[in-house]
Amino acid sequence: MNRVILDFMIPLEIGVTANDYLNLMDSDYEQYPIDIWSKNLSKDSIKTLETQIVNEILRLWNMDAIDIVLCQYSNIVPILEKHNIPYEYAIETPVFLENVVKKFMYLISLDHMHENLPVMINVAASDNTLNTDKNIELITKHTNDFLSSNMINSAMHKNNASACAVITVDNLHQITNNEQNCNLSVYLDKHLDFEVSIGYGIGLNLDMAIKNSHTARREALLSGKSFIFTEKGNLIGPLNSKACMVIENHAIYDIGKIAKNSSLSAVTIKRIISILKLTNSNMVTTQDLSSHLKSTVRNANRILKNLEKGGYAKITCTQTSNIKGRPTKVYELNFHI
Structure with a gap:
């Protein structure tokens, strides 16, 4: 059994023989290394997987260390045959294969449906006083030029407040580098002399996409140029930023309520909650918050004042130092989440 190897054991680096596999199955694992490894596979690791397995099999064969390969990966079969390495391809029954194919086709179908969900792009000047008919016309023109240059067919229209375009999720992946940028x-910054805010709304239908695009652009107005609001209710953004994050649907309601009551963005609230968890304290000063958010003291002070007005922060004490100046206010934050 020590001269029988299993190809799928090779990437685990815990032994490759049939004996190694049997010993693994006899171990009292809560979760087997095979299961952990398979769940954490990335696209890049899958690409190198075949090469790693083949190289190790050839090395062992050339050392006369193996007699046969029990093969799970069909792609390596031609290579084994080319080198006259004995193998058994332990494939399941035709019924099993048929069910696997049906499941695979179903997943492809779901993926195809998702890629074709409607996305509404909602673009307007960040300064509302600049949303004149002329400027909305300019935004519409340049947005259409950008989509055309990326060979994306879209339905463009404008209203009194913004320029809008309908694309698909597949197009969204393309122009945002999979929801990152x-x-x-960037294109509009080069062609317009005023800043814009962009909201991408994904919907199960066009009405939902329109509604979600307004939600995304409101967030963009508060804390960044571009945001995405998905059909699952997740908020992604700000795009083009190291601070880009995903606020999942289950957290949207509470965070959104706090943001609204404090006249702040949901992303700002999410970042502050993360800071409190990181420091394991709900006590913060303006200087602390400024440092963690990497923002100005003035902006941090504005945020704390807004939280105080919203009822989520209160001054508990002041700190003094030997350096001349005003005492530092210490705020206690409580979001009740």
Whole structure:
């Protein structure tokens, strides 16, 4: 059994023989290394997987260390045959294969449906006083030029407040580098002499996409140029930023309520909650918050004042130092989440 190897054991680096596998199965693991490894596979690791397995099999064969390979990966079968390495391809029954294919086709179908969900792009000047008919016309023109240059067909229209375009999720992946960057924002910055805010709304239908695009652009107005609001209720952004994050649906309601009551963005509230968890304290000063948010003291002070007005912060004490100046206010934050 020590001369029989299993190809799928090779990437685990815990032994490759049939004996190694049997010993693994006899161990009292809560979760087997095979299961942990398979769940954490990335696209890049899958690409190198075949090469790693083949190289190790060839090395062992050339050392006369193996007699046969029990093969799970069909792609390596031609290579084994080329080198006259004995193998058994332990494939399941035709019924099993049929069910696997049906499941695979179902997943492809779901993925295809998702890629074709409607996305509404909602663009307007960040300064509302600049949303004149002329400027909305300019935004519409340049947004259409950008989409055309990326070979994206879209339905453009404008209203009194913004320029809008309908695309698909597949198009959204393309122009945002899979929800990380906003290439449209970069393009418009080059062609307009005023800043814009962009909201991408994904919907199960067009009405939902329109509604979600307004939610995303409101967030963009508060804390960044571009945001995405998905059909699952997740908020992604700000794009083109190291601070880009995903606020999942289950947290949106509470965070959104706090943001609204404090006249702040949901992302700002999310970042402050993360800071409190990181420091394991709900006590913060303006200087502390400024340092963690990497913002000005003035902006940090504005945030704390807004939280105080919203009822989520209160001054509990002041700190003094030997250096001349005003005492530092210490705020206690409580979001009740």
